[in-house]
Amino acid sequence: MKEYALIVAGGKGTRIKSSTPKQFLELDGKPVLLHTLEAFYRYSENIHIILVLPADDFATWEMLCTRHKFHKPLILQRGGDSRFQSVKNGLDKIDGDGLVAIHDGVRPLIHEDIIGASFRLAAVHKSAVAAVRLKESIRMTDQDTTKAMDRSRFRLIQTPQTFQVDLIKKAYSLKEDDTLTDDASVAERAGHAISLFEGSYENIKITTPEDLVVAEALLRSRKGRG
Ligand SMILES: Nc1ccn([C@@H]2O[C@H](COP(=O)(O)OP(=O)(O)OP(=O)(O)O)[C@@H](O)[C@H]2O)c(=O)n1
Numbered sequence: 001m002k003e004y005a006l007i008v009a010g011g012k013g014t015r016i017k018s019s020t021p022k023q024f025l026e027l028d029g030k031p032v033l034l035h036t037l038e039a040f041y042r043y044s045e046n047i048h049i050i051l052v053l054p055a056d057d058f059a060t061w062e063m064l065c066t067r068h069k070f071h072k073p074l075i076l077q078r079g080g081d082s083r084f085q086s087v088k089n090g091l092d093k094i095d096g097d098g099l100v101a102i103h104d105g106v107r108p109l110i111h112e113d114i115i116g117a118s119f120r121l122a123a124v125h126k127s128a129v130a131a132v133r134l135k136e137s138i139r140m141t142d143q144d145t146t147k148a149m150d151r152s153r154f155r156l157i158q159t160p161q162t163f164q165v166d167l168i169k170k171a172y173s174l175k176e177d178d179t180l181t182d183d184a185s186v187a188e189r190a191g192h193a194i195s196l197f198e199g200s201y202e203n204i205k206i207t208t209p210e211d212l213v214v215a216e217a218l219l220r221s222r223k224g225r226g
């Protein structure tokens with residue numbers, strides 16, 4: 001089955017408060033996004049990568065990304081005003097069937113084993129979404145009151161989120177809704193059951209400044225492990 005990776009890197013990174021979008025900030029000597037792309041090519045030299053870049057200054061980001069030569073060229077696409085729009089634009093670049101792993105460009109610590117597991121499981125279950133258990137207690141808050149919750153019933157959801165191409169394209173053809181924060185919620189809204197699999201605590205999303213420090217430390221420790 002044909003395998004695609006749809007890497008969304010079209011955001012502005014407002015929460016990290018940097019003038020350069022966070023996917024292009026340097027992490028252990030190279031841009032965050034390059035770490036992410038390299039992990040997918042480590043998984044497979046034959047994977048088809050669609051890379052969604054910010055629509056503002058698209059030509060600049062395009063030049064930056066094509067300067068680095070991979071053995072298989074990236075398929076570039078313009079992002080939209082929301083992650084939903086960026087994923088939808090990226091899916092437009094896929095013709096025919098297969099499986100697509102949708103992944104945040106700002107999760108540079110993704111490991112090729114997780115990518116492989118997501119494709120294997122999606123081939124069987126039509127969807128495969130990386131998730132981890134909570135390591136802390138949680139409470140539900142409601143104005144002035146709070147209530148302890150059973151953490152064993154919850155998962156933190158990561159990417160990759162891998163789907164059959166036709167399923168996820170149809171799901172993204174429905175109307176955008178702000179409450180749909182990931183691809184699993186978009187597929188679920190379209191009536192599909194979502195299969196979870198074990199992600200990794202290392203697969204962090206660079207969202208706020210301290211995440212860069214943690215990512216740098218994790219990358220160094222990986223190098224130390226060889
Ligand atoms: N319009 C958008 C918004 C987000 N993303 C991508 O979706 C992933 C996860 O989004 P998030 O961490 O929220 O990124 P930003 O939207 O850039 O960050 P912020 O919400 O802080 O502005 C990122 O790789 C980001 O580049 C995208 O492709 N297009």
Ligand SMILES: C[C@](O)(CO)[C@H](O)COP(=O)(O)O
Binds near residue numbers: 083159181182183205
């Ligand atoms: C897709 C995602 O990374 C799964 O955890 C997450 O929902 C993105 O959220 P954000 O608020 O747009 O960063």
